[in-house]
Amino acid sequence: xxxxxxxxxxxxxxxxxxxxxxxxxxxxxxxxxxxxxxxxxxxxxxxxxxxxxxxxxxxxxxxxxxxxxxxxxxxxxxxxxxxxxxxxxxxxxxxxxxxxxxxxxxxxxxxxxxxxxxxxxxxxxxxxxxxxxxxxxxxxxxxxxxxxxxxxxxxxxxxxxxxxxxxxxxxxxxxxxxxxxxxxxxxxxxxxxxxxxxxxxxxxxxxxxxxxxxxxxxxxxxxxxxxx
Amino acid sequence: xxxxxxxxxxxxxxxxxxxxxxxxxxxxxxxxxxxxxxxxxxxxxxxxxxxxxxxxxxxxxxxxxxxxxxxxxxxxxxxxxxxxxxxxxxxxxxxxxxxxxxxxxxxxxxxxxxxxxxxxxxxxxxxxxxxxxxxxxxxxxxxxxxxxxxxxxxxxxxxxxxxxxxxxxxxxxxxxxxxxxxxxxxxxxxxxxxxxxxxxxxxxxxxxxxxxxxxxxxxxxx
Numbered sequence: 374x375x376x377x378x379x380x381x382x383x384x385x386x387x388x389x390x391x392x393x394x395x396x397x398x399x400x401x402x403x404x405x406x407x408x409x410x411x412x413x414x415x416x417x418x419x420x421x422x423x424x425x426x427x428x429x430x431x432x433x434x435x436x437x438x439x440x441x442x443x444x445x446x447x448x449x450x451x452x453x454x455x456x457x458x459x460x461x462x463x464x465x466x467x468x469x470x471x472x473x474x475x476x477x478x479x480x481x482x483x484x485x486x487x488x489x490x491x492x493x494x495x496x497x498x499x500x501x502x503x504x505x506x507x508x509x510x511x512x513x514x515x516x517x518x519x520x521x522x523x524x525x526x527x528x529x530x531x532x533x534x535x536x537x538x539x540x541x542x543x544x545x546x547x548x549x550x551x552x553x554x555x556x557x558x559x560x561x562x563x564x565x566x567x568x569x570x571x572x573x574x575x576x577x578x579x580x581x582x583x584x585x586x587x588x589x590x591x592x593x594x595x596x597x598x599x600x601x
Numbered sequence: 602x603x604x605x606x607x608x609x610x611x612x613x614x615x616x617x618x619x620x621x622x623x624x625x626x627x628x629x630x631x632x633x634x635x636x637x638x639x640x641x642x643x644x645x646x647x648x649x650x651x652x653x654x655x656x657x658x659x660x661x662x663x664x665x666x667x668x669x670x671x672x673x674x675x676x677x678x679x680x681x682x683x684x685x686x687x688x689x690x691x692x693x694x695x696x697x698x699x700x701x702x703x704x705x706x707x708x709x710x711x712x713x714x715x716x717x718x719x720x721x722x723x724x725x726x727x728x729x730x731x732x733x734x735x736x737x738x739x740x741x742x743x744x745x746x747x748x749x750x751x752x753x754x755x756x757x758x759x760x761x762x763x764x765x766x767x768x769x770x771x772x773x774x775x776x777x778x779x780x781x782x783x784x785x786x787x788x789x790x791x792x793x794x795x796x797x798x799x800x801x802x803x804x805x806x807x808x809x810x811x812x813x814x815x816x817x818x819x820x821x822x823x
Binding site: 422423431434436437438440441442444445448449463464466467470471474475509 | 654663666668669670673674676677680681693694696697698700701704705738
């Protein structure tokens with residue numbers, strides 16, 4: 374079959390990022406669905422260091438880590454009619470990369486922490502922390518339709534989980550982080566993003582995402598030390 | 602007229618990455634040393650304004666515009682100052698590999714780096730094993746090549762070489778030898794140190810060790 378394969382699971386938003394990137398670029402690919410409770414030989418061989426999804430395999434060469442894969446996609450498929458995912462200007466590229474790293478290192482972790490934390494002072498502090506990190510994104514999107522400007526770009530793809538996966542986490546964590554009142558611009562961006570093609574074509578069913586995150590949250594909570 | 606300013610601190614391996622890259626590219630820059638990187642109240646106004654999110658070095662300020670995060674700065678430098686021999690390979694697959702390994706290495710040093718000098722007992726031993734395992738994976742990636750970049754000293758080499766000035770500290774505090782565990786990696790270290798950009802940038806490992814002891818005292822870490 375085609376030269377491009379993606380090893381992933383539909384519920385995982387890092388995997389969704391790659392589908393979005395490939396579809397925006399008009400690249401045909403084969404999706405190899407992975408069962409994370411029983412990892413395939415192909416996944417272990419392709420990503421022996423982390424053994425995680427997503428992994429892109431192009432011409433037999435494996436590439437792992439979603440942000441690394443997105444840059445690879447942008448650099449490899451640049452001569453067709455699809456627009457660049459990253460800005461052309463080096464300073465703007467640096468800013469996009471900075472905010473992408475911020476999203477993965479600060480936002481994802483603080484939002485996850487706020488969901489997992491159980492009620493009380495610990496949870497209040499975690500929620501405050503998550504709101505603070507998200508407030509930086511609100512400032513970045515203000516005045517723009519997408520982080521990439523008029524068209525969806527690299528940073529929109531990286532932030533994309535906020536438009537759908539976040540609401541599942543909020544439900545499970547019994548919290549509300551992004552709403553029209555607190556973050557009007559981010560809220561509006563989320564609605565625009567999730568309703569645009571090809572983004573909306575790669576959204577997994579909500580119950581699958583619920584099950585996926587439930588499992589993770591319960592696991593983390595069960596590992597927490599007892600507060601007797 | 603280009604104005605390039607680098608905010609840094611002498612023991613930061615992330616700052617060293619940027620210095621080496623600037624020297625390799627022959628870019629003139631002004632270096633500003635921070636007085637202290639541990640407490641926000643001691644950080645310069647310029648640093649706090651230029652990197653309000655993380656308040657960390659390195660920050661490269663190019664014609665008044667700040668760029669933060671060492672790998673992002675390296676990519677920026679390579680994109681703005683284009684030369685015949687670039688720091689980054691032109692091939693997207695090799696670029697992806699370099700980015701992957703830098704990400705892997707940075708995550709590892711974040712999780713186990715501090716434990717190597719600040720912890721004791723089983724925590725420190727576990728961190729040591731993790732660190733050695735990380736170096737072995739990198740040694741494997743290097744293979745028989747003179748540099749991670751192949752024949753040329755390139756981005757991944759620049760990203761990895763700075764941490765080596767801490768090896769003496771780690772070896773002394775954790776009682777192991779990188780030379781014994783990863784001899785090929787140490788060959789690469791010695792090869793890199795023959796480059797002026799590296800030898801001019803990396804501090805004396807004994808001074809680094811003394812500094813770590815001072816930090817332990819300052820924060821009352823046994």
